[in-house]
Amino acid sequence: QISNHLRRNEFDFKAYMAEKIAAVNQALDVAVPPRNPTKLHEAMRYSLLSGGKRICPIVCLAACSLVGGDEAAAMPAACALEMIHAMSLIHDDLPCMDNADLRRGRPSSHRAFGEPAAVIAGYALLMRAFEHISMATIGVDEGRIVRVIGEIARLIGAEGVVAGQVVDLQCGGGGLERVEYIHLQKTAAAVEAAAVAGAVLGGACEEEIEKLRVYARRTGLMFQVVDDILDVTKSSEELGKTAGKDSAMGKATYPKLMGVEKSRELAEKLKKEAEEQLIGFECGRTAPLMALLDFIAYRDK
Numbered sequence: 436q437i438s439n440h441l442r443r444n445e446f447d448f449k450a451y452m453a454e455k456i457a458a459v460n461q462a463l464d465v466a467v468p469p470r471n472p473t474k475l476h477e478a479m480r481y482s483l484l485s486g487g488k489r490i491c492p493i494v495c496l497a498a499c500s501l502v503g504g505d506e507a508a509a510m511p512a513a514c515a516l517e518m519i520h521a522m523s524l525i526h527d528d529l530p531c532m533d534n535a536d537l538r539r540g541r542p543s544s545h546r547a548f549g550e551p552a553a554v555i556a557g558y559a560l561l562m563r564a565f566e567h568i569s570m571a572t573i574g575v576d577e578g579r580i581v582r583v584i585g586e587i588a589r590l591i592g593a594e595g596v597v598a599g600q601v602v603d604l605q606c607g608g609g610g611l612e613r614v615e616y617i618h619l620q621k622t623a624a625a626v627e628a629a630a631v632a633g634a635v636l637g638g639a640c641e642e643e644i645e646k647l648r649v650y651a652r653r654t655g656l657m658f659q660v661v662d663d664i665l666d667v668t669k670s671s672e673e674l675g676k677t678a679g680k681d682s683a684m685g686k687a688t689y690p691k692l693m694g695v696e697k698s699r700e701l702a703e704k705l706k707k708e709a710e711e712q713l714i715g716f717e718c719g720r721t722a723p724l725m726a727l728l729d730f731i732a733y734r735d736k
């Protein structure tokens with residue numbers, strides 16, 4: 436554990452992340468090229484290539500490497516996860532859902548292209564995601580590719596992200612249980628899909644897949660606890676207000692339900708539980724997923 440700790444401190448996560456983001460962006464640019472119909476592809480690319488932290492692709496690539504796989508084998512799945520993420524953000528911003536005018540500091544898709552084009556660009560991205568995994572994944576046993584497609588479809592569908600969105604759209608603040616359910620489904624399930632896909636494509640055994648599944652669920656939930664904390668602390672610092680966007684929208688958040696201090700403790704607990712899942716993997720390979728936890732836990736936006 437000491438050598439693990441040293442490696443972690445020596446590991447340059449900023450450089451790692453910049454390198455992975457550049458590789459993912461380049462692969463996405465190729466996977467969704469400008470084509471006819473022009474407006475459709477423009478709308479797909481507008482949301483796909485507009486920045487973003489690329490957390491799911493990084494988890495997918497890092498999980499693949501952690502189990503000794505060739506990262507290239509996981510790149511199509513990593514891109515597919517970002518296509519699905521872009522799609523879910525486009526649809527989440529629609530007037531019938533969150534009705535958001537801005538996304539990543541630019542007009543949201545329906546604001547830039549109109550509502551019908553945004554809905555359709557979302558569907559096209561979702562379809563391209565699965566097409567891309569099946570057509571572009573090279574050097575992996577076909578059974579593993581089919582498993583990855585099934586795992587991702589299940590985790591973003593009515594047992595995962597879609598379920599979380601439906602419950603989130605229902606009125607009512609709700610208690611901790613409801614908030615945890617929403618975050619586990621909406622966010623943790625997507626991170627889980629990324630970790631499982633990377634592990635399966637990298638040739639992991641079942642025990643490794645399950646450990647990475649738990650790592651991802653804790654990480655995804657921790658991401659949202661920190662998001663809720665930032666929603667409060669950022670808005671009070673920057674805007675002189677006491678509640679941020681989510682809180683102001685009447686949504687139940689962790690700080691509202693348990694206070695900022697207890698929320699921080701919960702984030703630390705989830706981070707520790709995620710870290711524990713990495714014990715037993717080859718020491719020299721755990722640094723990226725360890726450092727990702729620090730990045731998510733101590734980020735300021």
Ligand code: GRG
Pocket residue numbers: 486487488489490519522523524526527532539561591592596597600621622
């Ligand atoms: C996926 C089939 C399917 C349908 C979509 C609209 C919808 C159903 C779901 C909404 C899902 C949603 C918006 C989840 C929140 C995910 C989340 C944590 C968003 C913020 O992600 P960041 O901070 O964003 O990683 P960047 O901009 O960095 O990419």
